[in-house]
Amino acid sequence: GAIWTGQRSAGFEVNDLGFQQGGERLDAGFRIGYQEITPGPLFQSYRISLFTFNNWRHEALDDVFSFGSWRRAWKRSVISTSANFTFRNYWELQVQGRLSPTVQSDNLTRGGPIMTDPGTTTASAELTTDRRRAANLSLDVESSWGRAGNSSTSVSAELGLRPSPGVLASVGPRMQWQFDTQQYVARIGTPAYEPTFGSRYLFGDLERRTFSLETRLNVTFSPRLTLQLFAQPLLSTGDYVGYKQLRRPRSFDFDVFDQGTATVVAGTVRCTGGRICPSDGRQHVDVTGDGVADFSFAEQDFRIRSLRGNAVLRWEYRPGSALFLVWQQRRSYRDTDASRFDLAGEFGGLWSEPADNTLMLKVSYWFGL
Numbered sequence: 001g002a003i004w005t006g007q008r009s010a011g012f013e014v015n016d017l018g019f020q021q022g023g024e025r026l027d028a029g030f031r032i033g034y035q036e037i038t039p040g041p042l043f044q045s046y047r048i049s050l051f052t053f054n055n056w057r058h059e060a061l062d063d064v065f066s067f068g069s070w071r072r073a074w075k076r077s078v079i080s081t082s083a084n085f086t087f088r089n090y091w092e093l094q095v096q097g098r099l100s101p102t103v104q105s106d107n108l109t110r111g112g113p114i115m116t117d118p119g120t121t122t123a124s125a126e127l128t129t130d131r132r133r134a135a136n137l138s139l140d141v142e143s144s145w146g147r148a149g150n151s152s153t154s155v156s157a158e159l160g161l162r163p164s165p166g167v168l169a170s171v172g173p174r175m176q177w178q179f180d181t182q183q184y185v186a187r188i189g190t191p192a193y194e195p196t197f198g199s200r201y202l203f204g205d206l207e208r209r210t211f212s213l214e215t216r217l218n219v220t221f222s223p224r225l226t227l228q229l230f231a232q233p234l235l236s237t238g239d240y241v242g243y244k245q246l247r248r249p250r251s252f253d254f255d256v257f258d259q260g261t262a263t264v265v266a267g268t269v270r271c272t273g274g275r276i277c278p279s280d281g282r283q284h285v286d287v288t289g290d291g292v293a294d295f296s297f298a299e300q301d302f303r304i305r306s307l308r309g310n311a312v313l314r315w316e317y318r319p320g321s322a323l324f325l326v327w328q329q330r331r332s333y334r335d336t337d338a339s340r341f342d343l344a345g346e347f348g349g350l351w352s353e354p355a356d357n358t359l360m361l362k363v364s365y366w367f368g369l
Contacts, residue, residue, distance in 0.1 A: 001030065001031060001032035001033065002030065002031050002032075003029070003030040004027075004028070004029060004030070005026075005027060005028040005029075006026075006027040006028075007025070007026055007027065008022075008023070008024055008025050008027070009024060010023070010024035010058055011024075012024065022055075022107070024057065024058055025055045025056065025057065025058075025075065026055065026056040026057075026058065026060060026061075026073075027053065027054070027055055028053070028054055029051070029052050029053030029054060030051075030052060031049060031050065031051040031052075032049065032050050033047060033048065033049035033050070034047065034048050034049075035047035039088065041088075042087065042088065043085055043086060043087060043088070044086040044087060044088050044090065045086045046083065046084060046085045046086065047083070047084050048081075048082070048083045048084075049081065049082050049083075050079075050080070050081045051078075051079075051080045051081070051082075052077070052078060052079045052080065053076075053077070053078055054074065054076070054077045055074075055075045055076040055077070056070060056073040056074055056075060057073040057075055057106065058073070059072070059073045060072075060073035060074075072104060072250070073104070074101075074103045074104060075103055075104060075105060075106055076100075076103055076105075077100060077101050077103055078098060078099070078100055079098070079099045079100075079101075080096065080097070080098040080099075081096070081097050081098075082094065082095065082096040082097075083095050083096075089130060090130040090131070090132060091127070091128065091129055091130060092126075092127070092128040092131075093125070093126070093127050093128075094124075094125070094126045094128075095123075095124070095125045095126075096122075096123070096124045096125075097121075097122070097123050098121070098122040098123075098144075099119065099120075099121055099122075100119050100120045100121075100122075101119045102116065102117065102118050102119040102147065103116075103117050103119075104116060104117070104250055105117035108182060108184060109184065109187075109201045109246070110184055110187070112187060112196065112197075112199065112201050113196050113197060113201070113246075113249035113250075114249055114250050115201075115246060115249065115250070115251070115252070116250060116251050116252040117182070117252075118146055118147040118148035118150070118182075118252055119146065119147050120144050120145065120146040120147070120150060121144060121145055121146075122142065122143070122144035123142070123143055123144075124140065124141065124142035124143070125140070125141055125142075126138060126139065126140040126141075127139050127140075131160075134161065134162050134163060135159070135160065135161050135162075136159075136160045137157065137158070137159055137160075138157065138158040138159075138160075139156075139157050140154075140155070140156045140157070140158075141153075141154070141155055142154045146181070148181050148182060148252060149179070149181045150179060150180055150181050150182070151178070151179045152176065152177070152178045152179070153176070153177050154174060154175065154176035154177075155174070155175050155176075156172060156173065156174035156175070157172065157173055157174075158170055158171070158172035158214075159171050159172075165220075166219060166220040166221065167217075167218070167219050167220075168216075168217075168218045169216065169217045169218075170214075170215070170216045171213065171214070171215045171216075172213070172214040172215075173211070173212070173213050174210075174211070174212050174213075174214070175209075175210070175211050176208075176209070176210045176211075177208075177209055178206070178207070178208040178209075178210075179205070179206070179207055179208075180205070180206040180208070181203075181205050182203055182252075183203060183204045183205070183206040183240075184201075184202075184203055185202040185203055185204045185240075185243065185297065185300055186202045186297045187199050187200070187201055187202070188200040188202065188295050188297070190295060191287065191288075191294055191295070193245075195247065195248045195249075196246055196247075196248065196249060197249075200245050200246075200287070200295075201245065201246040202243060202244070202245055202246075202285075202297070203243070203244055203245075203246065203254065204240040204241075204242060204243050204244070204300060205240065205241050205242040205243075205244075206238055206239070206240055206241075207238070207239045207240075207241055208236065208237065208238045208239075209236065209237050209341050210234070210235070210236040211234070211235045211236070211343060212232060212233065212234045212235075213232065213233050213234075214230075214231075214232045215229075215230070215231045215232070216228075216229065216230050217229040223316075224315060224316040224317075225313075225314070225315050225316075226313075226314045227311070227312070227313050227314075228311070228312045228314075229309075229310075229311050230308075230309060230310050230311075231307070231308070231309040232307070232308050232309070233305075233306070233307045233347065233350055234304070234305070234306050234307075234308075235304070235305050235341070235343065235346045235347070235350075236302075236303075236304045236305075237302065237303045237304075237338045237339075237340065237341050238300070238301060238302045238303075238338055239301055239338035239339070240300045240301055240338075242256065242257070242259075243256075243257050243276055243283065243285075244256040244257060245257070245287070255287075257274065257275045257276035257285060258273075258274035258275055258276070259273075259274045259276060259277070260272050260273040260274025260275060260276060260277040260286075261273055261274070261277055262277035262278060262279035262284060262293075264279065268292060268293075269284045269292075269293040269296070270286075270291050270292055270293065271284060271285075271286045271291060271292075271293055272291070275287065275289065277293070278299065281298065281299050281336065282296040282297065282298055282299060283296060283297055283298075283299060283300070284296040285297075299336045300336075301336045301337070301338040302334060302335070302336060302338060303334065303335050303336070303337050303338055303340060303341075304332070304333070304334050305332070305333050305346050305349060305350045305353070306330070306331065306332040306333070306350075307329070307330065307331040307332070307350055307353075308328075308329075308330055309328070309329045309330075310326065310327065310328040310329070311326070311327045311328075312324060312325070312326050313325040313326075318366075319366070320366030320368065321364055321365045321366045322363075322364050323361070323362070323363050323364075324360075324361070324362040324363075325360075325361055326358075326359070326360040326361075326362070327357070327358070327359050327360075328357070328358040328359075328360075329355050329356065329357050329358075330355070330356045331350060331351075331353040331354070331355050331356070332353065333349070333350070333353045
């Protein structure tokens with residue numbers, strides 16, 4: 001087991017050097033696990049673990065002995081338990097449960113006011129056949145559901161092949177269905193909205209479907225010459241079925257915009273039958289209720305197809321010195337038609353997209369000083 005605590009000070013900033021996902025925080029957590037390595041009648045071995053961590057903003061220290069102070073500053077938390085079993089035939093089963101309690105997030109509004117992030121519960125299971133065999137198969141199912149109506153389900157598989165000691169190939173399809181009730185859309189400054197400090201923070205209810213296929217091939221010709229190939233086509237659609245505005249900080253309270261019909265009169269967009277209406281690739285919003293759109297933002301629906309692939313040839317031409325020849329290709333396409341999710345058609349269209357190719361050569365030499 002282990003227990004830890006730490007701090008990232010409020011002035012720590014490294015975005016000039018790289019990418020920093022989160023700023024200041026107080027951190028604490030623990031983990032405990034048990035592993036049985038003596039074979040029994042059912043299991044070759046197994047291990048069980050419990051893990052948790054919590055993050056707070058430094059405002060918790062304003063009143064260090066107050067539970068309310070720590071509760072308001074609670075920005076992230078995870079409680080996770082997992083169990084891994086290796087059966088006597090060397091099949092493996094892994095099950096996991098994860099709980100994320102409701103916290104006050106400073107990330108959901110992308111730099112805006114603090115907002116309530118409702119908790120989620122996640123459960124997953126993965127079954128893998130004997131990895132020692134020339135062929136093995138892994139099946140994984142994961143599902144999560146949130147207190148605000150969020151949900152996600154994914155199903156994936158991976159087939160691994162080792163026809164010879166120097167060749168390893170794998171292919172892994174994955175399908176995911178998501179419904180997100182707190183997808184950030186935009187920040188609008190006009191007209192002003194004082195409860196959230198002058199700006200309006202817009203969110204959407206997003207239905208998303210994603211399919212990916214991760215493919216790898218590793219070939220070892222000799223200890224000094226290897227080839228690695230990787231390709232991942234990805235297809236995804238996102239349909240925004242509703243839009244809304246955060247009413248006040250430290251809440252999950254929204255002003256939901258009813259869908260209406262757009263009409264254009266003398267260059268002015270009017271929404272009839274609702275307070276939001278699409279026109280010319282934009283969503284127009286009437287927040288005052290007088291029928292005239294007060295602001296607009298770009299249509300958020302999307303359909304994406306992309307391909308990432310690379311090949312790396314490594315040759316160690318002398319001990320400690322190596323040559324790398326790398327080829328990388330990228331293809332991508334995006335539009336706002338979220339109604340289509342035709343796997344066969346999208347795969348065919350993917351190869352017709354223009355390719356961005358990169359060829360690199362890296363040579364290293366060890367002087368042995």
